[in-house]
Amino acid sequence: MIRAEGLRKTYGDFPAVVGSDFAVDRGEIFGIVGPNGAGKTTTLKMLSGLVEPTDGVAEVDGRDAGDPEMRRNLGFLPEESPLYEDMTPRSYLRFFADLYDVPRSEASERTERTLDRLELEHRERRLGDMSKGMKRKVAIARSLVNDPDLLIYDEPASGLDPLTTNYVLEFTRELADRGKTVIFSAHNLYHVESVCDRIVIMNRGEIIARGTVPEIRAEHGETTYHVFTTVAVEGSAPERSTDSDAVGSERHRSVVPDMDAVERVRERAAANGGEVVDIRTREQSLEDIFLDLASGATPETGSARGRQPTDASEAGRADGGRER
Ligand SMILES: Nc1ncnc2c1ncn2[C@@H]1O[C@H](COP(=O)(O)OP(=O)(O)OP(=O)(O)O)[C@@H](O)[C@H]1O
Numbered sequence: 001m002i003r004a005e006g007l008r009k010t011y012g013d014f015p016a017v018v019g020s021d022f023a024v025d026r027g028e029i030f031g032i033v034g035p036n037g038a039g040k041t042t043t044l045k046m047l048s049g050l051v052e053p054t055d056g057v058a059e060v061d062g063r064d065a066g067d068p069e070m071r072r073n074l075g076f077l078p079e080e081s082p083l084y085e086d087m088t089p090r091s092y093l094r095f096f097a098d099l100y101d102v103p104r105s106e107a108s109e110r111t112e113r114t115l116d117r118l119e120l121e122h123r124e125r126r127l128g129d130m131s132k133g134m135k136r137k138v139a140i141a142r143s144l145v146n147d148p149d150l151l152i153y154d155e156p157a158s159g160l161d162p163l164t165t166n167y168v169l170e171f172t173r174e175l176a177d178r179g180k181t182v183i184f185s186a187h188n189l190y191h192v193e194s195v196c197d198r199i200v201i202m203n204r205g206e207i208i209a210r211g212t213v214p215e216i217r218a219e220h221g222e223t224t225y226h227v228f229t230t231v232a233v234e235g236s237a238p239e240r241s242t243d244s245d246a247v248g249s250e251r252h253r254s255v256v257p258d259m260d261a262v263e264r265v266r267e268r269a270a271a272n273g274g275e276v277v278d279i280r281t282r283e284q285s286l287e288d289i290f291l292d293l294a295s296g297a298t299p300e301t302g303s304a305r306g307r308q309p310t311d312a313s314e315a316g317r318a319d320g321g322r323e324r
Contacts, residue, residue: 001026001150001181002047006056009042016042018205019056024183024198026149029176031192032185034202035294040185041079041154043202047183048076048152060150072100075143079154081135085128089120089138092127093145100146107145114141118171133164140168151175153184157191169195189286203294213286220293221284227254227265231274236265251277 002024009017017039024030032040045051046058049066058065060074084092090111097107115123118137127135136156143151156172157165173195176182186192192199193213201209201216209216228251229236236252254265266276 001028001061002030002183003057003059004043004047007043007046007053007058008055009039009046009051010054015205017046020200020202020207022200022207022210024181026181027176027179028197029172029182029184029195031196031199032183032202033187033189033192033199033290034185035187037204038202039205040202042205044076044152044154044183044185048074050076072146073148073150075146075148075151077139077143077151077153077156079158081139081142083127083135083138085126087127088125089115089123089127089130089141092138093141096142097145102146110145110147111141114144117174119167133160136160136164136168140171149180151180151182151184153182155186156184158187165191189290193286201290201293208293209289216289217283217286221286221289222257223284224282225256225259225262226280226282227256227262227276228252228278228280229254229265229269229274229276231269231272233265233268233272233274 002022004020004022007017007020008015020043022030032043034040042051046053047060047065049058049064049071052066060067060070063070065071084095087095093111093115094104094107097104097111102110118141120134120137120141122130122134127138130138140153140156143153151172153172157168160168169191172182172184176197184196196213198212199210199216200207209220211219230251232238232252233254236254238250238252240250256262256265262276262279269275
């Protein structure tokens with residue numbers, strides 16, 4: 001459904017995205033993850049047709065991402081989505097449905113259904129008086145007023161409490177299960193790990209890893225072996241056993257990188273009159289893999305310079321121009 005080829009964006013001399021290649025299938029949840037300034041937002045905006053690429057291709061269903069027709073079939077959730085504070089969720093969503101020419105009755109039915117699914121209470125409360133989580137839910141509902149097939153969400157769960165975060169992520173999964181294609185960005189790896197079918201990791205404008213989370217683990221992660229012996233061996237550390245049948249007995253842990261090294265620990269333990277009592281494998285967490293891959297980076301503070309999207313500017317772009 002989505003094709004990015006040699007996708008590149010420079011601001012002046014500064015390369016925000018240096019040339020990305022990836023494809024996203026219909027019904028997939030695709031995550032773009034990376035530290036501040038990695039180029040996630042810029043990539044999402046190029047896929048949404050909001051920013052014109054300096055070079056390369058961003059296509060949706062074979063059409064240029066900037067094509068107004070394609071953009072009517074898109075729900076874009078910006079990282080910051082200031083809402084009109086004096087409106088209520090209902091009036092706000094109706095306003096956007098009108099902008100998309102959704103017939104009144106259809107709009108109101110869809111709006112209520114979406115607010116029900118998002119468990120949004122206080123629908124007559126002023127948006128200005130709502131919590132951050134509720135506002136984010138309204139912004140998500142807004143991305144769905146035109147019933148788009150493609151959803152592009154910039155940090156959908158950023159800054160939300162764990163419960164609302166889970167809610168938003170589960171809702172994203174539900175959308176994909178109903179056939180929508182979802183692309184979203186995140187800093188937090190837990191977010192992508194729990195819902196994404198595939199991810200790319202970006203750093204300094206470049207894709208530095210890609211695949212499913214297990215594939216990335218297999219390619220870039222390290223497995224270590226923790227070997228427990230009854231006697232000390234070179235490089236081991238003593239610790240108290242917590243096993244129910246041996247509570248309190250002392251044992252020694254050696255952390256080694258492969259099975260040959262495990263064998264050497266076994267031989268040393270035997271030479272010292274002891275034995276191996278347990279071996280456990282530990283996978284490196286995705287967070288650690290990510291930190292290793294991104295090391296050497298100088299993440300910037302703050303995000304995109306330049307335009308801060310407002311409701312009016314995003315709405316105007318439903319069929320308008322794009323940033324260069
Ligand atoms: N309109 C712009 N003008 C100049 N530089 C920009 C503009 N937009 C983005 N940049 C720069 O491009 C780089 C990538 O920015 P981008 O917002 O895409 O990163 P990001 O991965 O989304 O970061 P964050 O997680 O902080 O939002 C940053 O160094 C940013 O300062």
